[in-house]
Amino acid sequence: MRKLSLSLLLPALFCINAHGDEGMWLFNALPTAQLKQKYDFDVTQEWTNHVRLASVRFNSGGSASFISSNGLVLTNHHVAADTLYKLSTPQRNIADEGYYATSPEQELKAPDLELNQLVAIRDVTEEVNASVQEGMPAGEASKARQAAMARIEQQSKDESGLRSDVVTLYGGGRYHLYQYKQYTDVRLVWAPEAKTAFFGGDADNFEYPRFCLDVTIFRVYENNQPAKIEHFLEANPNGAQAEELVFVSGNPGRTQRILTAEALEYQRDHRMPRVLDLLRRKEILLQQYALGGPEQARRGHDELFGIQNSRKAYTGMLEGLQTPGFINRKQESAAALQAAAGSDSAWKTIAAVQQKRIELQSRTGSLRSQLYGIAEDLVLMAAEDQLSSGERLREFRDSNRQSLEQALFSPAPLYDDLERVQLADELARFAETRGGSDSLVQQVLAGKSPRQRASELLADTQLFDVAARKKLAAAGTSGIANSQDALIQLAKILEPEYRALRTLTEELDEQERQAYATITEAKFSAEGESVYPDATFTLRLAYGAVKGYQEDGQDIPANTTLGGAFEHETAHGKTDDWILPESWHAAREQLDASTPFNFVCTADIIGGNSGSPVIDREGKLVGVIFDGNIQSLTADFYHSETQGRAVAVHIAAVLEALDKVYDAQALRQQIGH
């Protein structure tokens, strides 16, 4: 489980018919009746506010929580990995070797992290929908809707000073304004070694039982001082006992449970196979790059890990979709909804949109390269800034400027050789997608092979240099028009096609939004209002029980222990990814082997939930989500709790390791205070 690397986010959709412990619930529409009935739990406003305000979103793609009054933030090592790599150098390999700041001066500032705390939610559906008139063409409707959303966001930001996002829920059935407090001064306090954080490596990933200390601790600062945090989670080291009710408060990235049969068929037969081809391609590319030596392996490791993780997740998702029964049931249930809607036209619209998406597969106007992405943003930004904020492409609006600039001007290292390998591959893929005879391909390659062309482009760009990026950004349209930078010139060549495709895609998205809004209303009228929307990388509450399961006739217990990690190491002959760090072996005698290490629960989670706090009835911290087992990989489309489980690090293991393995008593004592 991990930030949604390479996933092309779909429009936000929704899901209903919650069964068992299913559901990723909105904080302003929690399943109070179900919780009372099944678990005899009373949801109070105070409890809800406390949990919401103690929850943290990593804008880079992950979840976390405040765990002290002086700004400590607990997340996963793999959510932190991007930052750990950026803070690493060939001399100081923090990502592999870990880090511990024993004094505030040693806390290392992350180059480009943005953390969000959800302060308030407001329903703005009427205001958004009022902007769209009956019978408007989809392109026009999309623009009007975007402009209304931008206006609401800008007004909110102006009034509150908070980051303000209008979130599309239920695939377009509802629009809510989310206001966030932003933290952009985020410093690394402590990270363990990669060997314990990702113990068992790719082989154990998505498996259970597990033995991973997949956690890292940051601290947020304001005005160069540790931020004062009112709502933080106290730790309950005795918590997370079997059968106990727990909650997961985090930001699931994307589910697609509302999809119609035809939309699922598009996913199954077109999008997912293509994404998997892409992931495998990039995986092999980075593996080959890593053969260049240990430094290359280090540079590519974080991205490679993310790709392997996604590849494994997508393989499981596709397997679920290819099982014939699932889509058949969707087809059957559509009939009842069409009766409720009085028409099947929404379903037909969605089917037609899938056909158009297939046609668009042979077009592309962009390259998946970090440096090219910077060039593209600079070119687009100059043009977009000529428009009023509401008319711009979403990411270039004033309300998003701070986040955009933090990414664009990040001092994080870019490696010339890695960029060259990736850009060459992207140029080749561009030629494959559009066909080598395509005139845009010919312009892009300029008579060279992809590899030659990539070398040439990188030799003639200044964009490795943050100052050069800032200078170009400041110079606006004339800066772009006069730039001799090879990557900027390339982005200018592609700009018209990029914009044409973006427009087409946004029209299709709008058609789907309107259709899913119709389906949503049909579901509301057929099945009542107690439903949750598909995940949208916004704060949700899931719940469930700490609970083992059966697999191949064996009972899998709910939790593992610290002692089990050493046994697991021995069982794998202390080879490959099953080697615990030296610090663990040194501390083995001191450790309480019976301390719970990882545990599973039935809560409904998905990528983006990584780092989410697991919370008990009293609102105390009992664990940190870091994975789902392989049986949970269908979660994109449906929740299954026969065997599907969320996997978390037990808080007792975190405290025990800080104390006995990492000599971090000073840090340990701040937690929960």
Place this chain on the structure above:
Amino acid sequence: MRKLSLSLLLPALFCINAHGDEGMWLFNALPTAQLKQKYDFDVTQEWTNHVRLASVRFNSGGSASFISSNGLVLTNHHVAADTLYKLSTPQRNIADEGYYATSPEQELKAPDLELNQLVAIRDVTEEVNASVQEGMPAGEASKARQAAMARIEQQSKDESGLRSDVVTLYGGGRYHLYQYKQYTDVRLVWAPEAKTAFFGGDADNFEYPRFCLDVTIFRVYENNQPAKIEHFLEANPNGAQAEELVFVSGNPGRTQRILTAEALEYQRDHRMPRVLDLLRRKEILLQQYALGGPEQARRGHDELFGIQNSRKAYTGMLEGLQTPGFINRKQESAAALQAAAGSDSAWKTIAAVQQKRIELQSRTGSLRSQLYGIAEDLVLMAAEDQLSSGERLREFRDSNRQSLEQALFSPAPLYDDLERVQLADELARFAETRGGSDSLVQQVLAGKSPRQRASELLADTQLFDVAARKKLAAAGTSGIANSQDALIQLAKILEPEYRALRTLTEELDEQERQAYATITEAKFSAEGESVYPDATFTLRLAYGAVKGYQEDGQDIPANTTLGGAFEHETAHGKTDDWILPESWHAAREQLDASTPFNFVCTADIIGGNSGSPVIDREGKLVGVIFDGNIQSLTADFYHSETQGRAVAVHIAAVLEALDKVYDAQALRQQIGH
């Protein structure tokens, strides 16, 4: 360089306009004038016969030579690898650890090797073409032509007792009958450790300078005695000096130098990207399987290596095709040929065939699994055997029966867990190719997920057992009709689609054959008769000079030395694939460090040439081809000798290693005697 794993062989084509040391020449049409002019070499009939008869084809995909009167055969370790893996067990890892039979009793019989010695060549073009009447539809023409070829082959086999293949040359411009002596009792004598055979691993593959002892020695037997060999190669350990003329006699698998611009565009935009997606998919699949443990890694290693090798080769080939100039030049040269032909209709036919091939991409009637392949062969064979030999699909004719049965009834181990992983992936790929809603997909999956279905199929098949295969084969059509074997039943479901696609493909092949025959005649009339046909995995002679080259401003010398291998190991920190075997370190003091190890020459080679002897003017053995450098990977489409080089093991290194590293003096003394 390696057997053409996973390559979907195209019909045999041709090439002309030889430049430099270009050309893979027919033994009955050698470039005598060029050799005289450039190298002052007189080709004699005696020399030619000797070289041809000393050359050996590994029917599994590779080349070799006889090197003693008592049946010793020298090839590459990687050509032998398939057999080495089949002879290995968890207890006796020959593939990794090597082998040396110090007595005849210890020589290990390969389970399914067939070696061929080319005895005679006869032009049968007129006889083949006489079977096709003017104006016949392509399907009918293809059948008539196949029947004529089968008749010629059968007659030849009946008269001579030799394996008899009619080979399609110049894409259909000529047909030659090749008669082979077959050796099917082939025993392993000696193999080095994988660590020296593939020193540097995937990272060094297709690179130069290299330091690989990529050789293995077999012995052929007749009547349970070492075969008596008249024509074998003597070793010349002083040979292969810089600038020296050398010859390569081997079986290049497939080149496509005749392809028209439109056919190349199909390769560039459709076939190669798809093949690369497939290779990367299988590479990841086998990597994941290998994570299961050392025994899994061993089981999957040979196939994984072959796939990595092909992936690297195809990536280089596609890069060549994506360089805009190459196809443009093809387009320009077509005009002159169309004038000579008096029409562009052949080119138009070829262009139209490519469109039909694109349409066929979304159909498939087979699965790439070893066990499924056996089921498919058994089902097809029963039906085909109802026809007269000449009417059957090519591989089921009487003339090919011995080779077919050797493969079908091979006792080589099949691993249940590996088969399951591969079959599950093939079922998923089948669903992706045809779309999950396709009725054939639904039949094949039978309501299960690909993984569940694969487990079920393998639980209900007897085909792991060779005796069960033989019993089914003996029972003919009624055996197949009544079989309860799950894989046989699956193959029966797919049989109609397999046959339909085969027919369609053979029609397209015939259209291309006729069109390329027309283009061939135009080339002959425009440019004279001194041309060589595209590679067809039949015996060819290439020539060139031992010669270094320049790369990134550096001089790359023609040969490396044994001492250099130890330096290369040190330079890579003795890690990963850069660890020489212990036997080498033990013998280091005894070895002459200045002995040439690997060397390069300008000869025109490609996959299938692996194991080819490199021969000097006197017909003596100076080396064994095992790779081409990365710059030679365009060879599928054009020969380039600016930097492109064939890479060989120097015979001096083989002799030195046998003597000093492997204590194999008894074997060493047989070589050349």
